[in-house]
Amino acid sequence: MRWAPEVWRFLADGALTSHDAVAGWRLAPGVLLIGPVLVSARSGPKATAGVVAWAVAMYLVLSFCAGLYGGGPSPAAAVLDCLLLITGGAAAVHGARRRVAREAGLIRVAQRSRDAVLRPLAAEADGVGFSSLYRTVSGIGLGGDLYDLAQSPYGPRVLIGDVRGHGPEAAVLCAATVGAFREGACTMPALADLAAHLDARISGELGPEDFVTVLLAEFVPGEVRLVNCGHPAPLRIGPRAEPLVPSRPSAPLGLGPRPQLQRARLGTGERLLLYTDGLSEARDAKGAMLPLDDRVRDAACRPQLEECLDALLSLATAHAGGSLQDDLALIMCEPRSAKPADRRPRERSVNPQPRRRLDGAR
Structure with a gap:
């Protein structure tokens, strides 16, 4: 097959290119912090903390895989990146906790307002x-x-x-x-x-x-x-x-x-x-x-x-x-009881309505 050498050459070049890309790979902690920040805007502190733990675990796994190819961050850089992830994640969890507390306070005020209107x-x-x-x-x-x-x-x-x-x-x-x-x-x-x-x-x-x-x-x-x-x-x-x-x-x-x-x-x-x-x-x-x-x-x-x-x-x-x-x-x-009708005189309406027979009257 005439095209077989070209195919094997293409695959070898792709493998070498992928190895070079992975060897020089380093994931910035800020990218993984996007998830916790987005979750903290809509969910509670527990859900946000779960996403932070997931981000740290993903960083460690990807860094380990990159190290197998001779790349990835150094141990000192990995520790620093993890600390940045944990610190940023803690800030996201705190923000979620404050938002939930603020919303709970608004709900209490709204319910009191509702109870004052709808007694x-x-x-x-x-x-x-x-x-x-x-x-x-x-x-x-x-x-x-x-x-x-x-x-x-x-x-x-x-x-x-x-x-x-x-x-x-x-x-x-x-x-x-x-x-x-x-x-x-x-x-x-x-x-x-x-x-x-x-x-x-x-x-x-x-x-x-x-x-x-x-x-x-x-x-x-x-x-x-x-x-x-x-x-x-x-x-x-x-x-x-x-x-x-x-x-x-x-x-x-x-x-x-x-x-x-x-x-x-x-x-x-x-x-x-x-x-x-x-x-x-x-x-x-x-x-x-x-x-x-x-x-x-x-x-x-x-x-x-x-x-x-x-x-x-x-x-x-x-x-x-x-x-x-x-x-x-x-x-x-x-x-529940038949009380005598009130006999006090009723004032005339500004817009008097025609008198209607009782529903069902003959």
């Missing part, structure tokens, strides 16, 4: 039982869902809402909306006027594409009064789960809402589930949303209200494949 609801107010549940997909505990309860002169009033977006920016709008509700819930007789008050008060906090969906509920003996601004319709839990859809949908806060008062029967033995779209829009692997069917009704009929919310959370989480992709707020309301 636990009273277990009962004026003969109506309440229970709430809140979950957020944000790692710092701040989300875009909100709720509150006010014991007003007109009956218990509940707010539930959903801010566009997630995280700290959405949390600012949550705080503004809840603050406006607490300010007006006990002074405004008409729910529609309370919704207008919320819209006006948070307008200065809204960006060009921001909005807030809210649902206001007022409980009086035998019925619930609702004002819905672009929020998912609540479910009346009785023989079946029945959505209380408003006859005329309204835009969310920030988009010119014009809601109407809605009145619906809610007697002893029935419950009302208020929720955000983290429940109704929980999606499975195929993109199908959670149907609000008998499974939801069964979960909402547990003996205790807290058990109902836990069952609903488990149902949504299982449907979503084990983890929710959106913030979730749930409020379960249950009339």
Whole structure:
């Protein structure tokens, strides 16, 4: 074969070139420190220390292999390089420890802020039982869902809402909306006027594409009064789960809402589930949303209200494949006693709403 000598000559030249390259090889410690530095920016001190140990071991192995070819660093240089690697690695571990501690402090502050805005609801107010549940997909505990309860002169009033977006920016709008509700819930007789008050008060906090969906509920003996601004319709839990859809949908806060008062029967033995779209829009692997069917009704009929919310959370989480992709707020309301209606005169609304017949009336 005529080309055989040329092939063997090429292989011999390549071997000699590789030997010369390895013999003159020396790995700078700074190259191996890139890994620990990058890991320290995103992981904890233990993971960073593990990468430092890996970098030192790699340096020693490569230096040993280079020494077999008569190259590599001298023993003194190898010791110095190892000391540089360990010192730089220790600095990376310290930086990771400080970052983790700082993030933990921010999370504690965020959780305290959240707890100040989303206070636990009273277990009962004026003969109506309440229970709430809140979950957020944000790692710092701040989300875009909100709720509150006010014991007003007109009956218990509940707010539930959903801010566009997630995280700290959405949390600012949550705080503004809840603050406006607490300010007006006990002074405004008409729910529609309370919704207008919320819209006006948070307008200065809204960006060009921001909005807030809210649902206001007022409980009086035998019925619930609702004002819905672009929020998912609540479910009346009785023989079946029945959505209380408003006859005329309204835009969310920030988009010119014009809601109407809605009145619906809610007697002893029935419950009302208020929720955000983290429940109704929980999606499975195929993109199908959670149907609000008998499974939801069964979960909402547990003996205790807290058990109902836990069952609903488990149902949504299982449907979503084990983890929710959106913030979730749930409020379960249950009339527990029939109290005489408040006979005190009610002030007229600035924007009076037409009187509606009770849902289901003949």
